[in-house]
């Protein structure tokens with residue numbers, strides 16, 4: 001365990017850079033230090049490792065003040081990867097890594113043991129520099145040199161590792177390899193790590209705790225979600241960021257919000273841009289729309305320029321519908337990475353496309369309604385039957401600027417309007433014999449130009465909610481009536 005208590009220090013005792021910094025990293029924990037250039041991150045590491053003097057406070061390793069350790073005993077406890085290396089270019093990789101074993105020697109290299117050799121070999125393998133073992137550092141790339149210095153610190157086999165920007169010069173594959181390896185050492189072998197990062201996302205992914213420095217002091221310390229707050233980052237870096245969840249891990253990620261924005265007239269999508277082809281309905285736009293959908297291809301949030309509702313045979317069966325649909329899109333000149341696509345058993349000529357407008361702007365609603373498998377959601381638990389295709393696909397394209405909150409509210413509003421249309425047209429769930437609320441495989445797309453009128457909310461009584469409610473209801477009613485006529489029900 002590493003404990004830093006009220007440490008103050010730096011280059012000049014009269015003007016300490018680091019002031020009153022305290023934190024604890026438990027054995028096997030990783031603390032990431034963040035902060036703007038010149039905020040004192042490197043100086044803090046130097047004060048902790050004793051390279052620079054402290055004028056106040058203390059550093060404890062397993063509750064023992066570091067000042068009580070002999071230099072060699074201290075070096076067996078703490079290994080340091082500095083930010084700028086004294087480039088000993090005349091050394092080979094092996095010689096450089098070997099220097100890390102100095103604290104374990106009784107006298108200089110007179111007792112090179114099997115253990116020393118093992119530590120050097122392991123460190124070179126862990127960092128992937130073993131293949132350059134006999135190469136001089138001057139012949140290596142910046143990233144290979146960086147990994148060699150990390151290997152030197154690892155070969156020291158200290159309990160605590162202090163790293164100053166360990167991923168400097170490394171490509172993303174080597175960043176991942178290095179940080180995965182350090183995380184594994186922490187989790188499996190109890191290595192305690194304090195590391196300076198500039199990349200907040202990497203720090204968030206790999207660290208248990210983050211410490212945000214500002215002008216030599218601790219601005220914030222805690223779990224990544226407690227530190228990487230948009231407002232806090234803005235105040236410390238004077239830079240606007242937006243935070244979002246990592247897709248697989250409960251770790252926040254942040255992205256820069258550029259302050260330069262190109263001015264242009266508001267983008268507008270019109271009904272005329274929808275094209276009805278032989279097998280699909282398509283919308284292509286000259287600019288990306290921000291979309292959220294439950295489509296088969298590219299579901300979730302994203303920015304896209306083409307949207308496809310593809311009609312397939314009722315008996316469409318495919319082992320990998322995602323892959324098949326992707327190939328279908330490519331065949332029809334859509335770029336899969338830029339396209340949202342869904343499927344329906346309804347023939348394309350039955351699509352209903354309507355435009356609705358009010359003083360705040362306009363929306364276009366497109367619906368294909370097939371209700372062969374209509375379901376009353378409140379009675380679905382009584383079913384045992386397998387679902388088959390019979391889908392209401394609803395698109396709502398909004399000429400306006402939505403918040404994430406409005407996207408979600410727009411989805412609710414559109415779904416309620418669809419359900420109301422089912423009710424109005426008395427579409428029955430044939431199993432429960434009650435009015436259906438939808439089908440088993442309905443899809444919804446909300447897409448917006450993100451320009452023009454700002455729409456903070458999209459619930460039913462907001463201006464945009466009113467358009468969505470009316471638009472989806474009326475369009476779905478027409479599509480349902482069309483379906484009934486095609487089936488000979490009316």
Ligand SMILES: Nc1ncnc2c1ncn2[C@@H]1O[C@H](COP(=O)(O)OP(=O)(O)OP(=O)(O)O)[C@@H](O)[C@H]1O
Nearest residue numbers: 011012017035036037038039040041042043044083
């Ligand atoms: N050798 C030095 N002598 C005197 N002052 C120094 C020295 N090195 C750095 N400083 C000062 O200490 C302050 C903190 O520097 P430090 O290197 O700790 O910042 P940092 O947060 O690591 O920055 P960066 O993100 O740029 O690496 C800076 O104002 C810097 O000018």
